[in-house]
Amino acid sequence: MRVHPRAWIGLAVWALYLLVVVAIQAASGVPYTDFGDSASNLWRGAVISLAVGAVLVAAITTWLGWWQPALRERRTTRAKWTIIAPALLLVAVVGNLLGTDWGEVGADFVVAGLALGVLVGFNEELTSRGLLLTGLRGSTREIAVALISSALFGLMHGINVFLGQSLTGTLPQIGSAFLQGLSFYILRRVTGSLIGAMALHGAWDFSVFTLDATDGANPLGALVFLAGLVALVGVWFAARGADERRPVTSDGAGAAASTSA
Template identity: 30%
Template sequence: MGEAVAKSGWKRFWDRGGWWKALLFVAVYYGVYLALGNLIVAPLLGGSFGEEGSAQYILLTTALPIVLACIVLVVFAISIGWLKELFGRQPIRGSWWMWIPVAVVVVFNVIHLFTIDYEKAGADVVGSWLLAGLFIGFAEETVTRGFVVNLMRRAGHREILVALASAGLFAAMHLGNVFTSTQGLTATLFQVVYTFFFGICMYLALRVTGNLIWPILLHASTDPTIFLSTEYSTGGPLAAFGGLGNFAVIFTGLVLLFFIRGRVAKDAYGLPEGMFAAADIPASTER
């Protein structure tokens, strides 16, 4: 009985949502992810990661820690009873214009696929990055477009704040790359700007498709194709055009951010509405 009560209290804590819980969740997740790589994977392997850039290196240093993080996320979702909710139909849908960021991301991902020198990269390296990308997409989208979006909506926030929180926390996670990777401060700051607006695009993909699986797949096809087309580029005009993809995503996210409307009523989750301003947009609507 005591255990059941404890679990009920654990679930009630997260069910009420809130921006500070979203911040807490992302901070703890990021800490757990780093710990999995540095305190579990690295010591167990004893630094035997293989040659840098090899398929073995990619699988052990990039894919394995994120696979473990995915398992932690699924276990956490089950512990609060959100697994079905996270991957079920969204309580609010979007408008036709929300397909624009989906199209932009898909077009540039396809261009990147066509500008990879597959012979130079090798099938094992390409396959390793695609596999790693799938788990990266699952983890990062489940955290930000899954848990963060849910926590914000459960607190009754407008969708513009939901989008900003999910994108902002997504970008903040990448700020740590200045300490955990060899890239410099300037490159990291640009990455943070890019990931913020990419996060806006993924939020809009979530809205217009109505299911978290689609932002996951879009994200999963983005990271590895960008990396591979950069490291193993075929060169030429198409590759040069593909290099504009990051700027296209930033521009698209920046412009469309101002058109986000709507709010999911708290009673959609069985929670009391509380006091909202009369000007609030009705639940599950978009203008």
């Protein structure tokens, strides 16, 4: 790694990413609540800003030399059962897709939605459960890493209040994102890679936008709440035994050290 992981670096990248994305989205003139009204709104309101954000976080990751720790675990969790939480979320994604009236969704909207899903999955996972997580692991116990990174992931969605969404609509979204963040963290710990979390995250956002675009209803929607409950319990087990912390030694160099949750 070119730069040793530190919490402030992860936090700075998280804040910079949010600042850039919210600035571009605000300048688009498309309120968050109108993103899903058309393919054009989706491109202008969300996808363009996310494309810029993707270049930004990829460039920062390269400069820091953090691709390896951001994308992969050195050791996976032994609590494989915790994958139940992200598995339930995956089934809920299927429910969103089943509840979508695909006859009302144009091909242009599907393309825009897929672009959004890919970019959201890449950007937000690399930022929160990649760079932020790596930075926190420089000095923080693993369970705190899991909870802080998930909490800040939830707060990422608080920017929607500045983009036209009501506070009453934003607060539940923050809470839901926090719980989903725990599921994404668990998926990383179980599989040893961030790629699965990127894919599940992107699939969730794509399915939500297509469902909302047709005023559909998810017949399996209750599983989202259940996944959150399982994640709240499972995260304590998934974080145990993690060997990812790299404290700074007296000479400033990084040294691997084991830590438990």
